[in-house]
Amino acid sequence: MDEVTSFRKWVMYYVAVWIFGALVVVGLGIYLTTATQKTAVLGNAQLGSSYRSLAEFYRTFFERNGLHLELTDVSHIGESADQLEREAAPINASFILAGSTLSIDTRKLVSLGSIKLAPGWLFYRAPAIEGANPFTALAGRRISGGPRGSFSNRILRELYDAGKNPGAGPAEILELTDSDGKAALLRGDVDAVWMIDSAASDNVSRLISRPDIHLFSWELADAYLERLPYLSRLILPAGYFHIGDTRPAKDVKLLSSTVTLLVEADLHPALQWGFLLAAQEYYASHYDELSGEVSFPKYIDKSVPISSVAEQYFNEGVPTVFSYLPIFYASIVERIWIWLAGTFILGYPTFRMIKKFRASTSKWIKAKASRQKRRTERRELRKAQTLDATSK
The missing domain is CATH 3.40.190.10 (Periplasmic binding protein-like II)
Structure with missing residues (x-):
């Protein structure tokens, strides 16, 4: 009975590990597929404005870091914001001015913070x-x-x-x-x-x-x-x-x-990180003393809820993994590290248990084979003795 119970436990844990591993692989596959299929599209404002040069800076930053940002010409950033709230429009990111959200529907939008004065x-x-x-x-x-x-x-x-x-x-x-x-x-x-x-x-x-x-x-x-x-x-x-x-x-x-940057709430986290890191680099290279003690990006205009990615950025800073990997892969690692940790926490004890069970199973099989051999030998011996007794 103990052997049967041990075998059932082994099967249950082995199946659990494989199911968990399959979920990790499927989840990672979905994540990668979504990321490669989605592109950030930002409204490119009128000539002569700093918004246009800012958009160009972002596009250059994205390309340099393996991300893709398309710029769509608009007459002004108000038009860009209007398109952002329409699901049929291609734009999924837009600059707006503080207070401007009073005229647009922001229920499906999130803020990445203010990026400049x-x-x-x-x-x-x-x-x-x-x-x-x-x-x-x-x-x-x-x-x-x-x-x-x-x-x-x-x-x-x-x-x-x-x-x-x-x-x-x-x-x-x-x-x-x-x-x-x-x-x-x-x-x-x-x-x-x-x-x-x-x-x-x-x-x-x-x-x-x-x-x-x-x-x-x-x-x-x-x-x-x-x-x-x-x-x-x-x-x-x-x-x-x-x-x-x-x-x-x-x-x-x-x-x-x-100037605040709004994006669609479902914009991929890797692209949101791209915008935040581009804003950080822009401020570092375009410091304006008019900003005084205010550094950008910063969550100033709170009329639109902050995205979870931006909230992490403002509360915890940039994760260390971004210093070693491109933004796209760093974003993946940063988001699935809990899954990886869970896999290790569950998988390592299970692996040790399986290894221990295999060792005990091997001993049990050897012992069973030895007992079977002894029973066979005893049967053969009794059979031989019976034949001897009959012959006499």
Whole structure:
């Protein structure tokens, strides 16, 4: 009975190990298949903006690290976000500005955190505006505010509604791209242009260099922040762009947003790690003193839930395995190490048990064979004795 029980235990453990191993192999196969079939698709914003150069930086980083990122041209990042929420659209990753999620459905999206500052710039033609309210001075004037549906256009209209003077005439807000608005301001076709972009963008650099173009300082920034809490105040120091020419000539108060990266909730973890590590490298190579003590990427805009991958990144940092393996394989190892540990924890004792059982089974078989041999010998002996007795 003990031998039968031991044999049953051996069979049960042996089958359990094989089933567990098969589940590991199948799970890993599904993981690899999913990863190789999915590609990150990011909206590529308008020419002259820092969002476009940022997207190109990400694509280069992905290619260098064995991942694939496609860029799809959009007129502005608002259009990219609109496509992101539509299942039929190819885009599965998009830049957005803080506060912009109020206009899109984010139930199937997750955040990878904010990746950089996005200051707002209100450039206008001379003469210099006297007073703290730009919309009083620009009453009856033409302001380029970004394309229809863009985040910058929406924010400008919110600023205008908060600060317009009831006794002054209305300003005309035109829906031009940043590049077209810049060109129109330089030609004198518009009186002001509003854009939300990095200080390093071509559009901002071109306008800040012109002596006949002024940058408005939001002296009532704190009052505007009460109405638009998703914005923040930023100080642009005198001489930030050029110390010799002292551009700007004095400190300027800006209203700023942050750029957040949203992705579809089911975007493969390897691709999410690619975005996070690209953001980390971008910040390291494009440090901007305007950021102050804030380092990027960082989970600032909490209007969209953070992804589990980003949460791990912000709480625990980058796993050590990423220092030794490409992102794709490091992501696999990082996600299945629990499975591997479970396999070892279950498999090693089982292996020892099987090995011990085989040894005891071998002894049992030898003992059984020995007993069988002795019984056979005894039968043969009795048979011989019976024959001898009969013959006598």
